[in-house]
Amino acid sequence: MSATLMYEKMKEKLSRVVPDAELRYKAELADRILELKKERNAVILAHNYMEPALYYSVPDITGDSLELSRKAAQTDADVIVFCGVRFMAETAKILSPEKTVLLPASKAGCSLAASITAEDVRNLKAQFPGVPVVTYVNCYADVKAETDICCTSSNAAMVVESLDSEQVIFLPDEYLAKNVARETGKTIIFPSKTPQARFDELNYQFIGWHGKCEVHERFTVEDIENARRQFPDVIVLAHPECPPEVVEAADFSGSTTAMVKYVQENKAERYLLLTECSMGDNIAAENPDKEMVRMCSIRCPHMNQITMEDTLAALEKMQYVIDVPEEIRVRAFDAVNRMLAIGPGGARD
Numbered sequence: 001m002s003a004t005l006m007y008e009k010m011k012e013k014l015s016r017v018v019p020d021a022e023l024r025y026k027a028e029l030a031d032r033i034l035e036l037k038k039e040r041n042a043v044i045l046a047h048n049y050m051e052p053a054l055y056y057s058v059p060d061i062t063g064d065s066l067e068l069s070r071k072a073a074q075t076d077a078d079v080i081v082f083c084g085v086r087f088m089a090e091t092a093k094i095l096s097p098e099k100t101v102l103l104p105a106s107k108a109g110c111s112l113a114a115s116i117t118a119e120d121v122r123n124l125k126a127q128f129p130g131v132p133v134v135t136y137v138n139c140y141a142d143v144k145a146e147t148d149i150c151c152t153s154s155n156a157a158m159v160v161e162s163l164d165s166e167q168v169i170f171l172p173d174e175y176l177a178k179n180v181a182r183e184t185g186k187t188i189i190f191p192s193k194t195p196q197a198r199f200d201e202l203n204y205q206f207i208g209w210h211g212k213c214e215v216h217e218r219f220t221v222e223d224i225e226n227a228r229r230q231f232p233d234v235i236v237l238a239h240p241e242c243p244p245e246v247v248e249a250a251d252f253s254g255s256t257t258a259m260v261k262y263v264q265e266n267k268a269e270r271y272l273l274l275t276e277c278s279m280g281d282n283i284a285a286e287n288p289d290k291e292m293v294r295m296c297s298i299r300c301p302h303m304n305q306i307t308m309e310d311t312l313a314a315l316e317k318m319q320y321v322i323d324v325p326e327e328i329r330v331r332a333f334d335a336v337n338r339m340l341a342i343g344p345g346g347a348r349d
């Protein structure tokens with residue numbers, strides 16, 4: 001495809017969302033990325049949080065964490081360019097060790113992944129022997145390696161129920177754990193906030209950790225009330241990494257792809273998305289007849305590291321290569337693979 005054709009294609013979708021000068025410039029970048037992608041026999045996976053010009057031009061596959069994990073396991077390309085954050089690229093490497101996995105930015109972290117270490121998990125296992133460990137995929141490979149099974153925001157309750165265990169250690173997102181505990185009718189404790197001597201007196205099924213997403217923890221019930229006051233017909237969608245009182249006050253909660261599908265399939269005219277703000281632009285581009293009520297101050301600084309310029313540089317210079325030591329990878333693989341074996345996967349509807 002030429003840069004001109006690419007520009008026309010992007011304009012069709014993005015003329016209301018991205019300024020024209022930016023579209024022309026990014027269409028040229030996209031054209032060069034597509035050429036190199038072919039040359040390198042690469043596939044580009046992009047998370048739903050990527051900025052609109054990138055999201056609607058170069059990826060072969062877009063989706064939420066679970067969908068991208070599944071696709072990373074299935075591709076037969078030599079190279080995977082992961083337009084997302086480091087833990088997602090690591091998951092791709094865990095599933096496809098024979099492929100070269102590139103992350104276009106040298107850092108692109110995640111506050112949840114940074115909240116817990118492998119040693120923290122080993123300490124919890126020693127404190128609660130025999131209790132299975134479920135870890136949200138938003139963590140690094142060495143943490144996954146200490147885990148019985150991973151989950152994502154779209155299958156967390158299903159994963160917990162599949163274990164058939166009285167108790168589970170659910171790490172590291174405090175709010176996702178509280179939301180899943182509420183959904184499955186379980187009680188949760190946080191060992192770091194509870195004296196060990198009191199454990200025996202308490203009745204609990206979930207053992208949680210205090211990690212938080214620095215984006216989703218910022219949404220409040222007041223945000224919802226203000227939006228409803230101004231737009232009484234607004235439908236509120238909250239990601240399950242939001243605080244439990246926010247999820248409770250929303251009309252719907254689900255993974256990023258579940259939110260995309262909800263807006264696509266619903267007839268309502270107005271939506272408030274309590275999640276990373278680029279996704280609001282991506283949904284607005286796809287649904288010109290629907291209004292996304294903007295609260296767009298909240299962009300994930302880590303997802304924001306991934307630009308089209310960096311994606312081109314990743315393919316030109318074959319950077320930044322993601323490696324996972326084999327001894328960690330094989331154990332992390334079991335945890336991710338057990339998750340992939342459960343249920344139909346994909347977004348909850």
Ligand code: 13P
Binds near residue numbers: 048065066257
């Ligand atoms: P999803 O799996 O819902 O896409 O979430 C990933 C994420 O990082 C949300 O902040």
Ligand code: SF4
Binds near residue numbers: 111215
């Ligand atoms: Fe991590 Fe939150 Fe950014 Fe997702 S949005 S990558 S959970 S910091």
